[in-house]
Amino acid sequence: MKKFLTIFLSLFLFPISLITGCGGEENSACNVESQNTAQASPVAKVIPNFTAKTIAGETVTNEIFASKKITVVNIWGTFCPPCIAEMPELGEMARTLPAEAQIIGLVCDTSEDFTENIPAAQKITAEANADFINIVPDAELLKFIDNVEAVPTTIFINSKGEVVGKAIIGADVAGYKDELEKLLKE
Numbered sequence: 001m002k003k004f005l006t007i008f009l010s011l012f013l014f015p016i017s018l019i020t021g022c023g024g025e026e027n028s029a030c031n032v033e034s035q036n037t038a039q040a041s042p043v044a045k046v047i048p049n050f051t052a053k054t055i056a057g058e059t060v061t062n063e064i065f066a067s068k069k070i071t072v073v074n075i076w077g078t079f080c081p082p083c084i085a086e087m088p089e090l091g092e093m094a095r096t097l098p099a100e101a102q103i104i105g106l107v108c109d110t111s112e113d114f115t116e117n118i119p120a121a122q123k124i125t126a127e128a129n130a131d132f133i134n135i136v137p138d139a140e141l142l143k144f145i146d147n148v149e150a151v152p153t154t155i156f157i158n159s160k161g162e163v164v165g166k167a168i169i170g171a172d173v174a175g176y177k178d179e180l181e182k183l184l185k186e
Contacts, residue, residue, distance in 0.1 A: 042147040047161040050140040054133050055107065055121045064133070065157050069100040070164070070183045072176055075145055075153045077109040078120040082171040083152045087128030089173040094132040101180055105134035108151055112138050156183055 051061050065071050074090060076083035094103040107121045118136060125134055137145065154176050156165040165183050168175045 042149065042153065042167060043144050043155060043163060045163050047157055047163070048140040048144055050138050050144075052112065052138040052141060053136050055110075055118050055125065055136060060133065060135055062161055064104065065161050066159050068102045069159055070180055071157045072101065072103045072180055073106055073155045073157055074103060074176075075106045075108055075148055075151055075155070077151045078107065078117045078124060079109055080151050084124050084128075086152065086171040086173055087124060087130045091125075091128050091130030091132065093173060093177065094130065097180075098184065101184060103132045105130075105132060106141065106145065107134055107136060108145060108148065110136045111142055112136060156180065158183075 047062050047065060049062050051059060054060055072093075074083075078084075090103060090105075097103065105125070107117070110117045110121060115136070121134060125131070135141065150169050152169075152171055154168045154172075155163055156179060158164050165179050168179060
């Protein structure tokens with residue numbers, strides 16, 4: 001029952017709360033011109049151990065972070081216009097990153113138990129030429145993003161799986177690049 005409730009809250013109520021603008025009135029990520037903000041991370045300080053699938057069906061674990069100094073994690077949804085609009089820029093960013101960095105997407109409106117939106121995620125990323133890894137969250141990753149109130153939200157994770165830097169709420173690829181550059185220098 002607890003698993004059902006977690007899935008229900010994560011997949012049904014989360015998107016409904018975002019209908020007014022990907023994150024509600026007060027902190028709407030859809031109003032990207034005026035609402036992009038860097039702030040403390042809405043997620044736990046360390047990525048949990050997980051085993052999930054990508055939208056391409058490949059298995060991925062938390063070890064994906066170990067090979068890079070910094071991973072840019074873009075938490076997005078197939079229902080979110082700003083998320084979709086920034087995909088081409090994220091694809092270009094992924095192709096031009098230095099060797100010690102990578103981008104990974106985390107598709108918040110999918111899960112191992114809710115796969116209906118995976119075809120939409122595949123279509124969005126293909127049309128945007130955003131060929132970086134996009135993960136379908138398992139139960140552990142759903143808990144990890146439980147406090148994310150708006151998408152896109154972008155966080156940064158180091159090779160130890162620790163969340164570092166500031167979270168950026170709203171579509172702001174230039175902001176992601178700036179934060180990444182700062183974190184790579186540390």
